[in-house]
Amino acid sequence: MRLQIKNIEIVDPLQKKDSTGDIFIENGRIVSKFLNNADKVVDGKGKIAVPGLIDVHSHLREPGEEGKETIYTGTRAAAKGGITTVFCMPNTKPVIDNAPTVEFVLLKAQKEGLVNVFPIGCATKGSHGAELSEVGVLKKAGIVAVSDDGLPISNSQIMRRTLEYTKMFKLPVISHSEDKELSKNGVMNEGKNSMVLGLRGIPKQSEEVMVSRDIMLAELTGGYLHVAHVSTAGSVDLVRQAKRKGIKVTAETCPHYFTLTDDVVRVYNANTKMNPPLREQEDIDAIKQGLADGTIDCIATDHAPHMQEEKNREFDLAPFGIIGFETILSLILNELVDTGVLSLSEAISKMTSNPAKIFNLEGRGTLKEGSIADITIINPKYSYEFKKENIVSKSKNSPFIGRQFKGGAVMTIVAGNIVWQV
Amino acid sequence: MSLNRKDLLGLEHLDKKDLQTVLDSVKPFKGLFTRSVKKAPTLIGKTVATLFYEPSTRTRNSFEIAAKRLSADVINVTVNTSSVVKGESLVDTGKTLEAMKADYLIIRHSLAGAPDILARNLNASVINAGDGFHEHPTQGLLDLYTMYEKKKKIDGLKVLLVGDILHSRVAKSNIWALTKMGAEVAVAGPPTLIPPNIEDLGVKVYYDLDEAVKKVDVVNILRIQLERQQENLFPSVHEYVELYQLTKERLAMAKPEVLIMHPGPMNRGIEISSDVADSPNAVINEQVTNGIAVRMAVLYLLKPKRKDASSN
Amino acid sequence: MPDIILDTKAFQSAVSKISREISNDNKNIRETAVVGIQNKGVFLAKRILAGIAKLAEVDISQIPFGTLDVTLYRDDLDNFDSKMPVIKDTVIPFDMSRKNIILVDDVLCTGRTVRAALDVLMNFGRPKSIQLAVLVDRGFRELPIEARYIGIKYQSRALIRIKCKETDGVDRVTFIK
Numbered sequence: 001m002r003l004q005i006k007n008i009e010i011v012d013p014l015q016k017k018d019s020t021g022d023i024f025i026e027n028g029r030i031v032s033k034f035l036n037n038a039d040k041v042v043d044g045k046g047k048i049a050v051p052g053l054i055d056v057h058s059h060l061r062e063p064g065e066e067g068k069e070t071i072y073t074g075t076r077a078a079a080k081g082g083i084t085t086v087f088c089m090p091n092t093k094p095v096i097d098n099a100p101t102v103e104f105v106l107l108k109a110q111k112e113g114l115v116n117v118f119p120i121g122c123a124t125k126g127s128h129g130a131e132l133s134e135v136g137v138l139k140k141a142g143i144v145a146v147s148d149d150g151l152p153i154s155n156s157q158i159m160r161r162t163l164e165y166t167k168m169f170k171l172p173v174i175s176h177s178e179d180k181e182l183s184k185n186g187v188m189n190e191g192k193n194s195m196v197l198g199l200r201g202i203p204k205q206s207e208e209v210m211v212s213r214d215i216m217l218a219e220l221t222g223g224y225l226h227v228a229h230v231s232t233a234g235s236v237d238l239v240r241q242a243k244r245k246g247i248k249v250t251a252e253t254c255p256h257y258f259t260l261t262d263d264v265v266r267v268y269n270a271n272t273k274m275n276p277p278l279r280e281q282e283d284i285d286a287i288k289q290g291l292a293d294g295t296i297d298c299i300a301t302d303h304a305p306h307m308q309e310e311k312n313r314e315f316d317l318a319p320f321g322i323i324g325f326e327t328i329l330s331l332i333l334n335e336l337v338d339t340g341v342l343s344l345s346e347a348i349s350k351m352t353s354n355p356a357k358i359f360n361l362e363g364r365g366t367l368k369e370g371s372i373a374d375i376t377i378i379n380p381k382y383s384y385e386f387k388k389e390n391i392v393s394k395s396k397n398s399p400f401i402g403r404q405f406k407g408g409a410v411m412t413i414v415a416g417n418i419v420w421q422v
Numbered sequence: 423m424s425l426n427r428k429d430l431l432g433l434e435h436l437d438k439k440d441l442q443t444v445l446d447s448v449k450p451f452k453g454l455f456t457r458s459v460k461k462a463p464t465l466i467g468k469t470v471a472t473l474f475y476e477p478s479t480r481t482r483n484s485f486e487i488a489a490k491r492l493s494a495d496v497i498n499v500t501v502n503t504s505s506v507v508k509g510e511s512l513v514d515t516g517k518t519l520e521a522m523k524a525d526y527l528i529i530r531h532s533l534a535g536a537p538d539i540l541a542r543n544l545n546a547s548v549i550n551a552g553d554g555f556h557e558h559p560t561q562g563l564l565d566l567y568t569m570y571e572k573k574k575k576i577d578g579l580k581v582l583l584v585g586d587i588l589h590s591r592v593a594k595s596n597i598w599a600l601t602k603m604g605a606e607v608a609v610a611g612p613p614t615l616i617p618p619n620i621e622d623l624g625v626k627v628y629y630d631l632d633e634a635v636k637k638v639d640v641v642n643i644l645r646i647q648l649e650r651q652q653e654n655l656f657p658s659v660h661e662y663v664e665l666y667q668l669t670k671e672r673l674a675m676a677k678p679e680v681l682i683m684h685p686g687p688m689n690r691g692i693e694i695s696s697d698v699a700d701s702p703n704a705v706i707n708e709q710v711t712n713g714i715a716v717r718m719a720v721l722y723l724l725k726p727k728r729k730d731a732s733s734n
Numbered sequence: 735m736p737d738i739i740l741d742t743k744a745f746q747s748a749v750s751k752i753s754r755e756i757s758n759d760n761k762n763i764r765e766t767a768v769v770g771i772q773n774k775g776v777f778l779a780k781r782i783l784a785g786i787a788k789l790a791e792v793d794i795s796q797i798p799f800g801t802l803d804v805t806l807y808r809d810d811l812d813n814f815d816s817k818m819p820v821i822k823d824t825v826i827p828f829d830m831s832r833k834n835i836i837l838v839d840d841v842l843c844t845g846r847t848v849r850a851a852l853d854v855l856m857n858f859g860r861p862k863s864i865q866l867a868v869l870v871d872r873g874f875r876e877l878p879i880e881a882r883y884i885g886i887k888y889q890s891r892a893l894i895r896i897k898c899k900e901t902d903g904v905d906r907v908t909f910i911k
Contacts, residue, residue: 192619196434198534198556198591267542268535312543313511314533316554424817450803450821459857462806492806722806723818 002026002034003416008044008377012051013349014356014366023049025373028416032369042411042418044377048344051352051366052084052374052414053329056252056359057149057174057228057300059321060086060117063104064093069305069394071105074325075113077303077393079420081325082409083351084374085116085364086303090127091150097122097133102141114419115412116374118144118361123162123173129153132165139169144359147174149228152210154180159214163223172224172250172358177210177235178276187316189262189277197265199315202277208234215242218249226358227251229302231276233286240295250358251290252298255324255331256399258287264399270311270318271399274304288341291350297358299350301328305395323393327386329378330405338406377411382422384408423447425723429541429548432557433598441566441603444719448567451722452715454491464722465494471524472551473515475501475531480686481551481561484710485528488717497524516540525726529553545727549720555589560720561685562595564713566603568705569640571712572681577604582634584666585644585693586615588655592685593644597623610634611666614655631666638676642683643668646693659692669695673703681705738908739870739888745898745905748885749778752867753785755883760834763790765862767798767830771839771851772822776801777900778869779838786836798828804850830859836883840896842868845879870894870907 003025011018024031024038055078061069069077078086088105090096096105102119109117121138123146125131135146146166152175153159162173183206188194190201211227215238218225227239230253239251262278272278290296304321311318332351336342342350356365363372383406388396412420425440433441454460470489472482482498489496499519501509510518512531519527527546529537534554541548552558570576581600587593587609600607601624608626609616616627628634635641646662656662673680682694682704690696699706740748760766766786770779779799787794803822805811811818837851848866855864867883872890886907888894894909 192622195617195619196594196623198554198594200555268538309511312513312539314531314539315535316533423820426817447821450806450824453824454806457857458859461857463853464806464811722821725815725818 001416002036002038003040003042003413004034004038005042005044005049005377009048010367011048011345011348012367013345014051014353015368016345017367018345023367023375025413025416028373030367030369030371030373046379046381047410048378048380049367050348050376050378052364052412053082053351053376054085054355054361054365055083055301055303055325055328055351056087056298056355057254058086058088058303058325059091059305060088061092061305062108063101067307071108071117072112073392073394074303074305075109075115075117076420077323077325077391079114079412079414080392080409081327082329082376082378082412083115083325084376084412084414085118085361087118087120087144087359089147089149090120090122095122095127096120096143097125097127097138099137099141102138102143106142115414118142120145120147120149120174122146123148123153124158127151129155129158132158132161135166135169135171139171143171144361145172145174145226147176147228149174149176152176152178152180156213156217160217160221163217163221163225167221167223170224170360172226174226174228175210175214176228177207177214179206179209182206182209187273187277188265189279191262191280193262193265197268199265202275204232204234204279204283207232207276208238211235211238215239215247215249218242219245219247222248225249229254229257229276229300230287230290230296231257231279231283233283236286236290236295240290240293243295250297251295252300253287253291253296254300254302255328255335256322258284258291259331259335260399268315269399270313270315271322271397273315273318273320274302274322275320288336291336292341292346297350297354299328299332301325303393305393306397307395308397311397321397323391323395323398325393326391327398327400329376330408331400333378333380333407334405373413373416375413376409377413378407379410380407382406382408382410423723428725428727429537430559430720430724431537431541431548431550433559433562433595434557436599436602438602441599443723444563444716445567445570447719447723448712448715451718452712455711455715461491461493463493465489465492468494468525469497469523470494470526470528470721471497471499471519471522472528473499473501473519473530474551475529475536476552478530478552480710481530484713485551485717488714488721489526491714492718492721494526494721497522512536512539513543516544520544520546526721526724547724547726549724552591554591555594556591557595557598558591559595560713560717561592562599563720564709564716565592565596565642565683565685566599567716568683568709568712569681572705573639576600579605579640580638581605581607581640581642582638583607583609583642583644584631584634584668585611585646586650587611587620587644588615588617589647589650590644596642597625601625608634608638612656615650631668632672632675635672636675638680640681640683641668641673641676643694645685645687645689663692667693667695668698670697670701673698679703683709686710738906739894740886740907742905745907748869749781750785752883752885753782753789756782756836756865756867757786757789759865759882760786760836763792763797765832765834766836767800767828767833768836768838769800769802769826769855771837771847772801772803774896774898774901775839777898778840782836782838782867798833800826800828802826802851802854804847804854807850807853809846809850824854826858830855830861833861835861835864836867837864838867840868841870841872841894842866842879842881843872843874845875845877848879849877869896
């Protein structure tokens with residue numbers, strides 16, 4: 001199978017490339033040209049080809065919570081959003097703390113998945129935060145990182161051991177940084193809005209205290225720390241200082257943290273409830289600054305599907321989390337690129353070359369010759385309204401329903417196969 | 423005359439004109455109380471459901487008598503708090519009551535925003551009878567009306583709220599209503615019970631009650647929940663009484679004609695001394711009477727969404 | 735220019751006529767009380783009160799007077815979309831039992847306001863009788879209610895406007911084309 005994409009603007013951050021030309025794909029890999037004619041030619045005029053997007057933070061809910069999402073539905077939603085690789089967090093039921101579960105996810109993804117699925121393994125057994133999981137066995141089974149995401153590793157000693165032990169596998173430890181005592185019973189950002197709404201607040205410090213601790217432990221151990229879903233200005237600062245000191249720390253944020261403030265919680269819509277919570281304008285500004293100066297390496301969805309009946313209830317009782325696969329690219333384009341915070345190439349690097357480097361993904365995150373042909377085709381003029389009835393994910397818990405977007409993925413190619421197109 | 427809304431979820435959403443509309447409508451309802459028949463057929467054939475997820479006999483009774491004096495049929499539903507998490511969902515319970523043709527749904531809930539969620543999902547008028555730490559709008563309105571009735575104005579009035587502001591929906595509704603109507607509002611209590619952003623609402627904060635009470639026109643004393651002590655928000659009842667009980671000596675520093683209010687039920691000897699509660703300045707029982715009239719006015723002013731007569 | 739149904743002179747003589755008829759029918763002035771229906775009925779009732787007091791040669795303070803508002807008793811409250819009618823004072827400062835109540839309104843048409851007013855009065859007690867006085871009877875009754883004292887009968891579908899000195903500076907009834 002030879003696929004040729006003609007006359008397309010190619011943006012590849014790793015190669016610092018931005019030029020118009022053709023892309024040649026043969027046997028699932030990118031090649032310099034064909035010896036024979038192409039089997040299929042796609043006209044790329046007016047469109048942009050970027051390396052397939054990598055989402056380093058999602059919840060596919062399978063096994064165990066298939067009512068919310070499955071690998072089948074989740075990977076379709078990802079493909080629609082222009083994502084070719086998703087990392088799935090291990091807080092499924094059962095949790096991914098053993099090789100058979102890793103293998104189950106990988107098999108299921110191979111059978112039913114539309115995009116690449118890379119599991120993340122539990123950092124501690126059962127994600128209980130008490131004993132290290134069998135990281136070496138999990139690595140062999142195919143995990144790309146460890147995390148107890150959804151929960152912090154509260155015990156500093158356990159966190160230290162995790163960072164220390166995983167060093168030999170070069171596996172990053174993804175930290176859900178939250179001081180559970182400071183955030184106890186909290187359901188939204190602590191501030192004027194939580195006071196007015198009468199909802200218990202989660203102070204920014206509950207994140208920052210732990211980011212700070214984890215950075216210190218990374219310094220102590222020399223382990224690889226990746227801070228998940230950075231939501232506050234303070235965390236951005238801490239990561240920036242740590243990087244300056246040469247500590248091995250990387251960080252991600254999510255589109256909602258540079259798009260929405262906690263003002264949107266004001267009608268008790270549980271589709272605005274996630275952990276960490278939406279913060280304030282100063283945090284949005286700092287996160288944008290952190291993205292621009294390279295403090296924040298990745299943008300991830302934290303795609304967290306929940307059923308309508310779980311969300312359409314008392315705000316306190318609704319679960320944390322929103323879906324994100326289908327909106328991440330358009331939000332990056334509209335909120336970061338169109339506003340001049342990042343160039344297109346910088347923005348794309350947060351979902352391609354940077355995650356590929358941090359998580360050691362061979363042959364991905366670039367359009368360089370010889371790499372795997374995971375490609376996202378963007379139409380910058382593609383205007384659409386994000387409508388509930390068009391959501392592909394099994395769950396519809398998005399605060400962006402009804403939002404108007406300009407620019408988005410119109411074709412998703414995984415290993416040379418067109419898996420989605422508008 | 424109109425509030426132009428289906429639901430009453432909080433006083434945050436009402437403007438000065440709306441608040442004045444309520445103040446202006448209460449009197450005729452209060453007038454009914456002096457007749458030999460204290461009832462009018464205003465809501466005849468209508469159904470008012472009270473849905474209480476938190477025990478509160480006085481608020482429920484007040485709403486019930488208000489609805490009955492307007493000739494509505496009343497059904498009372500009490501839901502055990504423990505079944506909030508496991509039992510039938512809030513929206514389903516609301517829809518069941520609507521299927522029983524409830525036109526007005528009065529809800530009390532321990533979690534903030536529960537009335538908002540019902541209001542979004544139902545055609546019935548939803549009235550918030552207190553939700554978590556959010557608001558208690560009819561209490562705010564009856565406090566406002568009581569001050570208005572006694573002082574003939576709200577603008578320029580110096581009102582002090584004392585106690586647990588952090589967990590008080592009554593305080594929140596009072597603050598919204600009073601500040602919008604031009605009163606000078608202050609709060610007094612320990613820093614652990616005063617939310618840090620309260621000043622954003624145009625409120626002055628005092629930690630020293632002796633200082634706060636000087637020259638005020640109204641003191642509204644909030645009930646202190648004794649379980650707050652277990653959360654380490656104050657060290658002991660003994661210390662709370664020492665620092666924040668409204669006593670005759672402290673009251674002497676307020677204006678002589680100061681009004682003493684309390685949303686009830688009172689902890690005599692804790693947040694308020696008995697001699698203050700029984701003093702001629704106390705209007706605590708009048709608040710109860712006004713509460714019925716205010717709730718009648720609210721029932722009169724709100725409009726459930728009109729249902730297509732053919733669809734059942 | 736709107737058509738005039740009652741000019742100032744005719745307006746005032748209609749009020750005088752009503753007062754005379756009430757006086758003739760209610761010789762025992764101590765058993766008589768006057769109640770006006772909000773809004774304009776109250777002003778007319780005050781004039782009638784003065785008229786019958788003069789005819790009976792007593793001070794107006796000798797004749798009990800009240801006002802009533804029918805809003806809470808209306809049968810059409812459901813028809814109001816969001817703007818609800820303003821409720822005016824209902825003040826009946828006397829014991830109604832053994833009293834002949836002269837109930838006064840400006841216009842009688844469907845009879846629904848009077849129906850509501852009768853219900854309000856009944857909630858205050860049990861009067862000996864209730865007699866209805868209106869300035870204009872427009873016809874088109876929807877309920878079996880008739881006035882005993884009528885200023886003028888003017889059967890028309892057209893809306894009419896009552897102006898009186900107390901509120902509009904002039905006594906006049908016109909109809910709006």
